[in-house]
Amino acid sequence: MTRTHRFRNTLAALATGLALLTGHTASAQSMVSVKGNVLNMRSGPGTNTEVLWELRKGYPLKVVARQGNWLKVSDFENDRGWVARSLTGRTPHHVVKSRVANIRSGPGTQHRIVGKAEYGELLRTREKRPDWVRVERDNGKTGWIAKRLLWGW
Template identity: 55%
Template sequence: MTLSRSLSRSLSGLFLSAFLILSASAADARQMISIDRPEVNMRTGASTRDAPLWTLSAGYPLLVIGQQGQWYKVRDFENDEGWVYRPLTAKKPHHVVKSKIVNLRSGPGTKHTVVGKAEYGEVLRTLGRRADWVRVRTSGGQIGWISGRLLWGW
């Protein structure tokens, strides 16, 4: 085998490896948004002429799965899909409770005191993270930590 052929194969392998790594990273990248008004309709299509599916409250987190003009196609924590108007959204991190009832703790871990509870579907403002724990603020203003596996969002 000649040196140039060997170099060519090595470069091809390098480019293939780089492509696979970048593809995996892109697949892991999620564009999350949140509702930035008191109430926003999630619709069946990318127009105000399309029927509303339901109304989403401020902060509700959504995963962007597509875009058409000024409209985002989105998915929620229950895997329901619809469309929201982009100017009514923001990049403010929020989570939603995906378990029936969760403990809000004074610190990031089960050894910390329970300072409150949150219920399924409740929208929480995300304040920070530490390992697998998320620091949140409830709509009532209470601040605490919840295990990330019990939440969906950022």
């Protein structure tokens, strides 16, 4: 084994150990979205727990824990709850996290503003660049929003 391989193995072992100690693993930090028309966010894993609120189709959620067929998730406001894994999917969406976000014709401030999105608006993710996301509204219109103004994937 070369020095480089030993170094990489040591780094991998340290990362795994850190993940185990902190409870953060790559799979636990994945994103999901609401697959059906409506999904109940619950206070605990199971249908016999309180419904905290309803989420609509496409709403993005960060998975923070798993228990059987249930996912503990957080949303863009860091509210947490439990959802049935079978009711989630992998279709990427974003939520506007700023008061208002300009929707532009291209990925950059030099492009003209074609619309505005408001706090909490749900948008379908169509393309991602390092600092910009092309999104689609419910009405089918698309445009680009600065990534820093959005939450999701």
